Every structure is written in C-alpha cells, then in structure tokens.
Amino acid sequence: METAERAGEDGSHGTQGLYPFLYPGSGGLAEDVVAGAVASTREKVAEIAELRRRVRGLHAERLVACARDMAGRFAAGGRMFTFGNGGSSTDAQQVATAFLAPAAGRPLPALCLTCDVAVVTALSNDIGFDVVFARQLAALARPGDIALGLSTSGGSANLVGAFHEARSRGLLTVALAGYEGGLLAEPPMAGVIDHLFVIPSSSVHRIQEAQTTVYHVLWEATQHALRDSTPIGT
C-alpha cells in the first residue's frame, strides 16, 4: 500500500507526498484514512466508557440525594422546567420528554424552556438572550417546582440568570456542567444551585454523552424514589 506516510519515509515527499489527491494514480490514502477513522472510533468508545466510570464514582451517591429531592417536589405537586443552549437545548428537551412521557413509569410534569420559538425569539429580540430562561421562569414557576439546566462549559449567562431567578422563587435547582464546572461552580453560585453535577472532561462531545447518562439515571432514580415514598393507594 502506497500511503502518504511511506512516500515521506523513503524520501519521495514533495508535492506528490503532500497532495496525493492531485495524483489519482498514487492510491492508498483513503485506506490509510479509513484505518485512522476506525482507530479513532475505538478510542472514543473507550474514552466515554472510562468517563462514565469516573462519573459513577464521583456522582452516584449525589444522584440518589438529588433524585430524592426531586421526587419530594414532584410528590408535592411540583413541576420541572429544563433549559440549555445548542446541543444542550436538545438534552433539555430530552429530559423534559423523558419525565413527561416515559415509555414506562409515572409521567411527571416537565416543560422545556427552549421549545416555544415565539417566546424564545421575542425575549431575545426585545430584551436579550441572557434573560431568555429567567423571564420564562418568572412567569411560569412556583415555589416547589424544579429548575434543571444543562451546559457543557458551565459558562452560559442565561443559565446563571435562570438559576438566580429559580433560587429567588424557591425552586429546587439542578445543574449539569462540564470541564471544571465554569461559572456554575464558582463561589457566587454556591447558595444558588442545590445539586451540581460536573463531568470532568474537556471534550464537549464526551461531556454531552456522559450528561445523557446522568439525566437518564436521575430519571430512573427519581421513579424509584417516588415509588418508595408514595403511600399505596395514592
């Protein structure tokens, strides 16, 4: 197989070695790239498995405590509001639909704050993107509800604003972040966020994948906690 790498090692690099696509006859490069792609895929699979193991060690006990708090709120009639930006907005939607319309288990009231495009664009256009979740919480939320926000960086201003609003209204606050937690892990937020789950990774992709596991496990544990705490016949 005449790969670009070999072309370099035997001293024949130069234009053809550098730009093999200019030379249709040189062949081989695609196979080289495919082999690299296969190796890269296996590496990513191993990375996320290892990250999930770390997350379990760091957060298993804390997820149980969070699920117990959330079950208590749901049992008392609380609702959950979820939010995030970009890919995390799709996770916020997944969290809401997982709780609201599960295939099995007890359906619970959950609403994602990114789904109403009219509200999101109106608030962004008229006031600013930083208030896009906080203003919705101000209108919709009651004491006893739950606010759950997801961010990979932990640095989104509209999440910080939403959590402050939620705290001032007596909501239970749950945050998922990556890297080292960003702004959400800073001292000013200590009294604002009740349960913060930081995924210790610097890859946005691996953070999102591990966050998916965290909120699925949180859903499952909340269902268990609700079953345990709900008296028979209610």
Add this chain to the structure above:
Amino acid sequence: MGVTSTARTAVDEAFCRRDAAGARLAEEAERIATACQEMAERFRRGGKLIVFGSGGAGTDASHVAVEFMHPVIMGKRALPSIALSNDAATVTGVSGRDGPAEAFAHQVRRFAEPVDMALGISPDGDCPAVLRGLEAAHELGLYTLALTGGDGGAVARSPAVAQALVADSRDPAVVKEIHVTVYHVLWELVHVFHARAGAACVTCADEARPAQVMRELGDGMALVDLGGTHEHVSVALVDAGVGDTVLVHAKEAIAVTRKAGADGDR
C-alpha cells in the same frame, strides 16, 4: 430506609447496564467509517443531511443538525443539515391529515435532492414515520443511514436503508446514549474525510486544523496526529517540537497554538 436503598441500587444497576452495550459499539467502527466516507463525499458534492426521529429521537435529530450546522470545534466548516422533527406545525399537520407515519416522508419528498443523505433515528427500529421517511429518501436516490437499537427492528431490516448502526441494548435510554456517541463520531469523521478530500482544494480557507507533533522527520517535516489520523506535514514555517499543538492548513503547519506541557492539554 426504602427510599435511599432502592434508589441507590437503581443508580448502581443503571451505570452497570451501560458498560457492555457501550463497549460493543467498538465493533461497529468499520461500518461507521464507511458511512462517514460516503457522507463526506456527498457533502463535497453539495449534498445536505436530513435527520429525523420521533419522541426523544427528535431531540437527537435536532442535535445532529446543530452539530453539523454550528460545529463546536473552531475552524471546522458548517455543513448543511436540517432536522425534520423541529417544525411542530408541519409534523402535527401532516400527522393529522395523512397519519403520523407520513410526518417525515412528506417533508423528505419536498426537501430532498438525490445527492443528499437521510439519517433516521429510532431506538427500537420500529418507528413507522422513520421507516417511511427512509423509504421515501431511498426512492429519491439519497444515501440512507439509520441509528436503531434492540434487534434493529423493521428499520434495520429495510432494503431502503444503506447502512444501519444498531446499538446493542434493549433499554431505550442506553440506546440513546450510544447514539449520541455515534453521531458525535460521525460528525468528527465526516470532517476528517472531508478535509482529506479538500486537501487538493486551494479555496479551503477555513480548514485549518489543530494537530499534535508526534515525531520530527528532518527537512522541515514532522509526523503529526490530526484527530486520530497521522499525517506528514511541513513544520518549516513554525518553531514546533514534539508534543506541541500546531494549526495545520493544507499540510503546512501555520502556527503553534500550544507548547508541550502547557496547562490544559490532555
């Protein structure tokens, strides 16, 4: 006592359930790479990626579209992608009029061109709307790709699907998590193939990519790691050593973005 003990057990069991299914994803590596190669070629020819799924999989469709449209990694070009589950008016309108199975097929027929790609996501492989969407795409000549789980379902068995990637779990939550990893890898590898195909193109101004220097080869050349693939590039224009991160454009390192041992590197 019950609350803590069964919830705690549930958490432990839930994490365990993910390990084996996640590890088996590695066995799909060749098929994932093959799909990415085909997708990169179609993007290069002007194709777009049309994604759809029902329920929770609709959020994955949105995630895939935003991944391609607005890459999180600086310097990667935006590639055209749309998620058909995002338009609630059309989805509920078509569902009400023609039945829920037509929600995506209807849109595919209006948006799709033969050079495009269709990606249908169905955790159990039995979503009628996803199946119909992929069938409509296949009829129009699109490259059809499916993410499913369990035994693959009707979607994986359909002759209309060119490549079905099946997450080996019956738990829809675990299947979804594997799908997230798969589409992140799809995105990344599409860019690897796309950039390689673009190496002969002089207009690829936004294709500078970060790479780590693995070995110096003399004559201003070095072996570097470009997101999992190894390449020979010229480092003649920069002062780079082993372990440094350089920005590579058209096989030429044009800047050193991080010296070896600098804070924050993995």
